[in-house]
Amino acid sequence: MTKAICIHKAGGPDVLVWEDVEVGTPGSDQVLISHNAVGLNYIDVYQRSGAYPVGEMPRPLGMEGAGVIESVGSGITEFAVGDRVAYAMELGSYSEKRVMGTDKLVKLPDAVDDQTAAAMMLQGMTARYLLKCSYPVQPGDTILVMAAAGGVGLILSQWANHLGATVIGCVSTEEKAELAKANGCAHVINYKSEDIVSRVKEITNGTGVAVSYDSIGLDTLDASLGSLRPNGFLISFGAASQPISSFDIKHLAAGGSLYIQRPTLATYTRSRELLNEMANDLFDVVAKGHVKICIGQTYPLSDTAQAHRDLEARKTTGSTVLIP
Ligand code: NDP
Numbered sequence: 440m441t442k443a444i445c446i447h448k449a450g451g452p453d454v455l456v457w458e459d460v461e462v463g464t465p466g467s468d469q470v471l472i473s474h475n476a477v478g479l480n481y482i483d484v485y486q487r488s489g490a491y492p493v494g495e496m497p498r499p500l501g502m503e504g505a506g507v508i509e510s511v512g513s514g515i516t517e518f519a520v521g522d523r524v525a526y527a528m529e530l531g532s533y534s535e536k537r538v539m540g541t542d543k544l545v546k547l548p549d550a551v552d553d554q555t556a557a558a559m560m561l562q563g564m565t566a567r568y569l570l571k572c573s574y575p576v577q578p579g580d581t582i583l584v585m586a587a588a589g590g591v592g593l594i595l596s597q598w599a600n601h602l603g604a605t606v607i608g609c610v611s612t613e614e615k616a617e618l619a620k621a622n623g624c625a626h627v628i629n630y631k632s633e634d635i636v637s638r639v640k641e642i643t644n645g646t647g648v649a650v651s652y653d654s655i656g657l658d659t660l661d662a663s664l665g666s667l668r669p670n671g672f673l674i675s676f677g678a679a680s681q682p683i684s685s686f687d688i689k690h691l692a693a694g695g696s697l698y699i700q701r702p703t704l705a706t707y708t709r710s711r712e713l714l715n716e717m718a719n720d721l722f723d724v725v726a727k728g729h730v731k732i733c734i735g736q737t738y739p740l741s742d743t744a745q746a747h748r749d750l751e752a753r754k755t756t757g758s759t760v761l762i763p
Pocket of ligand 1: 479562586610611654655676678679681751753756
């Protein structure tokens with residue numbers, strides 16, 4: 440037996456229950472991991488609420504974890520007992536221990552401790568594909584980042600800055616503005632009190648930005664499109680406000696022959712080769728200090744419901760780690 444945060448039905452944070460679950464023993468292609476740190480991500484909210492169905496219940500939620508391998512199946516050759524490992528995008532990480540396959544697993548370098556790993560695998564690999572695949576940022580580009588003081592936001596802003604971009608970050612409070620400025624944003628817009636499009640036009644002398652990395656969805660759709668330069672890119676990678684359920688593509692013509700993408704990390708980590716490339720690039724920028732992982736808050740894993748409440752209430756900054 441082990442302890443895990445499970446849901447028996449979709450709903451608000453109160454559906455997250457701390458309970459005993461069976462761990463099981465690894466099959467031939469699986470490993471048993473003891474988690475030292477678990478990552479909290481916005482996708483957990485979509486899964487808990489039912490926006491992204493998780494299939495059969497009850498089951499533990501959570502998409503990211505870091506820890507040590509305690510036992511391996513007979514067919515496992517790439518990993519061994521005692522290896523420090525981490526993963527993202529494998530449901531069931533809200534647990535002290537778990538059995539899982541190795542498709543999503545990577546070994547951790549010494550330079551990356553377990554809490555940092557749990558804070559960055561999902562958000563950091565997301566930042567990586569956004570900046571290098573969705574729209575490859577060029578030195579000299581001016582770019583727009585929504586929720587710049589959030590988990591993905593702080594990593595994205597620092598990494599973009601390192602690549603030579605001028606980053607305009609959008610946030611909702613003055614405290615978050617200070618944090619964003621200290622983490623790669625040359626300019627910050629408080630979208631509670633300022634108009635995004637007119638501020639972007641002012642900052643870019645009327646040109647607009649090359650790309651808007653927008654994790655907020657419906658609330659900022661028009662502002663993102665209105666901020667783009669001709670042939671600019673809207674990368675709509677999340678829906679923290681509300682999803683965009685319909686979109687008339689003629690807006691792309693009117694805005695200046697624009698591009699739009701709705702990406703997912705799953706596509707960019709779909710093979711071992713891609714996963715290793717993504718993870719190694721992330722480990723590299725973190726080990727060299729180009730990107731610092733900001734753990735804004737930690738919670739006991741047993742108190743994950745409170746972490747969800749704070750994330751949805753926009754009270755968190757940077758990454759959040761749950762401690763088993
Ligand atoms: P964050 O730490 O960024 O938290 C969400 C932030 O969104 C809040 O802090 C808040 O910042 C902002 N926000 C704006 N409007 C709302 C609202 N109505 N309700 C709640 N928050 C709001 O979370 P993550 O870093 O975990 O994820 C960021 C986004 O990226 C999410 O939308 C997530 O789904 C997406 N994502 C997408 C991936 C993909 O591959 N497609 C992978 C990983 C994440 P502020 O107060 O400053 O506005």
